[in-house]
Amino acid sequence: MSGEWPLWEIFIRGQHGLNHRHVGSLHAPDAEMAIRNARDVYTRRNEGVSIWVVRSNDITASSPSEKGPLYDPSNSKVYRHPTFYDIPDEIGHM
């Protein structure tokens, strides 16, 4: 037996103008077959109107061990959120 079909990550855009969203993965020999298989596996019930496929090997991911240095700094920056600012009631909606 020669090699296993490579793994592809599947992204689907739903009907309502949202971003493509990761839905899962599957094996396929090439991109064209990956799209065909994704259509059969992940859009059996009108889940989407557009499919992206990406070779899993081509994805670079952030490392779980970097969670702290990467994401903790934003915890203290509460002024990035609109709720940080008190706007007087008489101003109305802002």
Next chain:
Amino acid sequence: MYAQMVTSEGSKARKDMTPDETAFQDRIDRNEKIEPKEWMPDGYRKTLIRQIGQHAHSEIVGQLPEGNWITRAPTLERKAILLAKVQDEAGHGLYLYCAAETLGVSRDELLEALHSGKMKYSSIFNYPTLTWADMGAVGWLVDGAAIMNQVPLQRTSYGPYARAMVRICKEESFHQRQGYDIMMRMCAGTPEQKAMAQDALNRFWYPALMMFGPSDKDSVHSAQSMAWKIKMNTNDELRQKFVDQTVPQAEYLGLTVPDPDLAWNEDKGGHDFSEPDWSEFFAVIAGNGPCNAERLGARVKAWEDGAWFRDGLMAHAAKAGERARAARHAAE
């Protein structure tokens, strides 16, 4: 329940844990999801591969008893519905294989373990589907029992497994309802048709109860899997829930559950019922059920007969890739 008697590895008391293991157990206790690249104890990884793999194999082998009736469905509509259901099972197998693969095992390794008999699939699929009413009983009882187990697994600690379960649960309820719909139609039909429905219930009742596995209230494997939140309920809890849910559904159909000792127990707020014959269960698990050889034989044959096709597509993809690279070179 599509994973039966999964043995867990590395059962440990908290006081014996390494700092890494303690931190890991703390995360699980806080209901954090564990994701593929994160540190996890080896036992957690191995137990999950075994459980998710067995679950995936069950979905795939589970296509065979129903596939038997696709060409014999009584109407075109029933045929289309059954085809859609069997196609769903293939999808469920794929979601689960992919979840298992995130733990570092390859698809080919999993299939090889199934084909060699090293990994198991659910005992239920080693029973034959003799009449059209069996399609009703399988959807109603077998998928019903599977849902009992799969709904709580949506909260399981391993992220990819939980996400696969969410997708699967969305689709399973169609499966159970189409099964019950077949049963309702048969039971409203001629006396012969109703007798077929009763016969299907008679044959599938105890095998369905076996799907949850033998009592595990004293099992260390179950205790460890529950501590890791890869098993959410004991086998007995789920079996009780299944019986309590199913008995009124059988009554509505006018069918009799084949258990003379079945009775409502006011004190426990549930039914008393007879245990299945566990010696039969162990025989089926060991490979001696009515259809074990046939099911595994069909799987292995499909895999081997498809080898030239899989290889051909890979060869085509490699050649097309070469041509595309050469064309880019020429253009530069």
